[in-house]
Every structure is written in C-alpha cells, then in structure tokens.
Amino acid sequence: MSQLLSFWRRISGRVYLGIAVLLFGSASAVTRRLMQVGALHSIDGRNPLSFCNVLLVGNLCALLVLCLVYGRPQLLTSFQRLSGRDYLALLSVALLAGALAPSLFFIALEQTNVNNVILIGRIEPPLTLALAVVFLKERTNIWIVGGGALAFVGVLLTIILQAHGAEEVMVSMGRFEIGRGELWTLMGAIATAIATVISQIGLRQVPLGLFAIVRTAVGSAIFFLIVLQFFGVNHFADILTPSVWQWMLIYGAVIVAGGQLCWFQGLKTTSAAEVSLASAFGPIAGFLAAYFILGEPPTVAQWIGGLVLMAGIALNQLGVSRQIAKQKTSVGLQELDLEVGFKGI
Template identity: 55%
Template sequence: MVSWFNKMPGRAYLLIGVMIFGVANSVTRKLTEIGAENLIDGRNPISLCNVLFVGNLCALIALIGVYSRQLNPTAFRHLSSKNWCYLLLVALLSGALAPGLFFSALEQTAVNNVILVSRIEPPLILLLSVIFLQARVNSWVVSGAIVSAVGVVLTVVLQPPGSEMIQMSAFQLGRGELMATAGAVFSAIANIISQVSLKNVPLGLFNVVRTAFWTIIFFAIAWYLFGIEHFMDVSSPLLWKWMVFYGTVIVVIGQLSWFAGLKRSNASEVSLANSFNPIAGVLAAFFILGETPTAAQYIGGLVILGGIILNQIGIVRENKLPSKTSVSSSVGFKGV
C-alpha cells in the first residue's frame, strides 16, 4: 500500500490537495451550522475561536507525528534568530490574521464570494515575486494576473446591496468581501516572506513550528480581545470530533498532498492544478451548502477563469524557456 502510494504521479497528489482545499470553506461553514444546531447554553461550540484553536491543535499533533524524524535538537539549533523571527511573523500573518479574516468573511458573505475574492492572492504573489524575488514572467502570465484581478474586483463591486455593506466612494462594498481581500493580502505577504527568508528551513520543521506558533498566537489574541471565557466550550466532544477530522484531513492531508505534488510536478502541472481550486470550491458550495452562484459571481468567476487560462498559456510558454523563472507554483488561499 505504501509502495503504491509513493509511486503515485505528482498530478494525482495535486488533484487530491486541490479537492481537499476546495471543499475547506464549505466544510467550515457547514461545521458552524452543525454547532448552531447543538448549542450549549445558547453558545455555538463550533465557533470561530474554537475552530481555529482546536483545529490547529489537532493539526499540530498530526504534523508532529508525520515529521517526527525532522524534529531533533540539531535541526532546532540550526535555526538562526532571524529564522525564528520570520517564522513568528509568518505564523502571525498566515496562521492567525489571514484565517481569522477568512473565517469572519464566511460568517458575513456567501462562500462563493470568499472563494472568488481570495483569488486576488495569486496575482499579489506574482507582483511581490517580481518586486522582491526578481522573478521574470512573460506577458501571458502578467495578462492572466491582471484579468484575474479584474474578475475579483467585479465580484466585489457587482454584489447586490445588503445589510453588511460599507460605502466607499461611489461603491458599496461588502464587509465579508473586504475581509476576504485583507486575508488574501496577509497570506500573500506571508508566502513571499517564506520564499525569501525561510527557503532553507526543512519543510517538516517549518510546518510544525509555524503551526505551533500560530496556535499560541491565535489563543493569546483571542484571550486578550474576548477573555478566557470565550473558550469555555473548548472541551465539547462535538467540537473535538469534528476538529480531529478537520485538522487531520483538511489541514494535514491537504498540505502533505499538495507539497508532495509540488516535488513531483513541473510548473505547468502545478499551475493547471491550482486553476481548478475555485472550480472545486464553487462545486463544493453547491453540493454541501446548496449555494448557487449569483450574477456577480458568474461574471467575476468567468473573468477569473479567463485570467487562469491566460496564465496557463504563459506557464506552458515559460517551460519551453529554461532560463526564465516561473512563479506559478505560488498558490492562493486553500481554506481556513
């Protein structure tokens, strides 16, 4: 069984990762609905804070088991003070702030909006990669990034008026969409910091330390903002039952599959797999939550799809020119 699993092609790993990450937002929303149906003295045991804290804790335990061989004193001693600082910063951005914003967005807007708006992250990563990593990309990739960004903007500004709207100049923008955008920005910045300053840190050690940091950071922030009583339902059996599933399947297996695919695939295969993430997310929202796309989501989604196609053409062309550097392996948000 293990031998067969190790012989799986990179595309298969990428497909598994994309499918898992694609359903993450819908599963998160569904879990909060399950919690709302099983209140404890009027409180939802599967709340924002409980999901992020307990889910990260379960993921941390699973990651320690997977990467136990890399977690030795020598590996930790090789981490410099700068490594620790950057790990702390990445954990704050991608482990506490970004998931918190995405989860808050899921509470205030449709899952499809969060999925489509989060597609602003790949163009942001591309821009930051060109600025800070001197990455060279062709006009097709740049055009795809611009078109995708336009699609995200259309998804946001074409939303019908609602109660959770903020007036900005001549537009009314949804709070949930703005939170999802902010989450994508933080996630993109964390991605670049990881590529620039943590590329020499072993993957297993990086994932374990980052997850440990963001679990502690999120707990400290929530304790400071809401008080320790905010976690009074953290021992709920219902919460732990679902978080063991969420932390193990969504976080750990999803990450391991994606990273395994990255090692075994070329840039065009990674880019192609990544392009299916919003499609998987929208389908998951329909089948799990019964959420059908709105007119704004159809328009924005089609434009984003056009940008993805342009990007894929650019990646295929770049693969024919080995001297160029591709940044297509950068991926967008893959769920809370």
C-alpha cells in the same frame, strides 16, 4: 524499470495534487457547515463550533498529525541551526498565514457566502506577483502579467456586480461600498500574499516539514493569545466540549493535515507548471463543494467574475509554463505551499 517508476511517480504526484485541491476547495464549505451545525446545537446560547473554536482546535488536531508525520529528531536539529533571519521569517509567516489570514477568512465566512470568499480570495496570486516583481525583481512575461490583471478584473467584477441584502453590513470606501465579508476576504488574501513573498525571500532553505509544523504551532499560539487579550478566557468556554473535538479531529486530520500532506507529496514528484495548473482548479472545486454541501449555486455576478477569473488563470498558466520551459527556473516549496489560498486553517 526506472522509466516505469518515474512515470508512476509523476502520475501519483498528480493524483496527490488533485486530492489536495479537492480537500482545500471544500474547506470553506465544510467550515460554514460546521458553524451551522454548532448553531443548531448551541450551549447556553453559545455556538460550540464558533470560528474561534474551529480554528484553534482544528489547528491543534492538524498539528498532532503533522508532528506524527514529520516529527523526527533531525527536525529539532534543523530548527536549532536556523539563523536569526530564518526565525524572524518563520514568525512573520506564522503570524500572517497561520493566524491572521485564516482568522479573516473565517470571519468572512460568517458574513458572506462561500463562493464570494472563494472568488475574492483568488486575488492573492496577482497580488503575490505584483509584490514579487516590486520587491524580488521577479522576472515575468506578458502572459503572466495579463493573466494576473484579468484575474484582478474578475475579482473586481464579483465585488462590483454583487447584489447585497438589506441586512448585510456595508463598508464605505470613498464612493465605493463593499460588504464586510468581501472586505475581510480581501484582507486575508493580502496577508497571505505578503506571507508568500516573505517565504520566497527567507524560507527557501527551511525543510518543508519544519515549515509546516512551526507555522501551524506558532500561528495557533498567536491566535490564542490575541483572542485572550481581546475577548478573555471565557471566549473558549466550550472548547473542551466532546463534540467540538470529535468534529475537529475529522476536520483537522482530513481537511487540514490530509490536504497538506497530499499537497506536499505531490510537490515532490511534479513540476512547478503542474502544481500551478492544479491550484488553478481550486475555485472550481470550491464552487462544487459549496453547491453539494451547502446548496449555494453561484449568482450571476459570481458567474461573470468567475469566468473572467478563470480566463486570467488560464493566461497565467500559459505564461508560467512558457517561463519555466525557457528559464528552467525552480520554485520554492514554501511558495507553492501557499499558492492554493484558504486551506481551512
């Protein structure tokens, strides 16, 4: 009976991870579609489903769901027991992964196609690996390093081979030019990678529910204050429009909170190698969502870069599996939580 229960938990954990990957993979395409819907139903020339409204209201709806699931009295006690270092780490992760990175990804979705954001955003894992090796003295093997390097090459090929339209704004970096959308995606991936390393350093002992709630709440507050400072309160003039909240209740509850809850549930009963493998299918889920939701097929550059990227992910997965089997290492839940890239927040 115990063996049957253990088998069921492992299978159900994989199912939860699969659902989460599908939801997270569709986040970029759904976000773009929401912005398009808002543009078709503008209010005095303003898009009520602008990225600022989508990000803030989506976060608030997701926060409500997370509080209903994790909001227990002992969670407040756990928060009060955190050290000053824990508070600083939580604030840093909330700023980087809860406010800055989502904002950059949302801006990128306004300026480049979804597949670019999906592919270029996958530069995050090799960046995280490099930072972990330098700052955490993380042990690795040749398969993981080779996979990370190959994934990096795949991202570079996607950028270099990209055919840019005459209307696209380019940014010069020496002799090299890159579209603004791709640049924002790179910056978002860098912010997420730094947040992942910070979570590895200072948040391994923080309860997962507390981590999710604080990151979402503080990240939303920081984003709101930054927008107020630079654009003023009128920037959120349409935030109370019923249609915004109707769409965001679905988006925040299903994509953001639902995806996180499935991901967290999957983490409880699966191994780190299985989690890493599940996250590797994120780009495929994103491609499918972009095609079926937006009708955006991958370009030649994206096919080439994507195939090289997937080869790098496969090598990385092989290296992760070997390292875990050899060292019996454990991976922090916060680290795994941040592993799947853009998740709609």
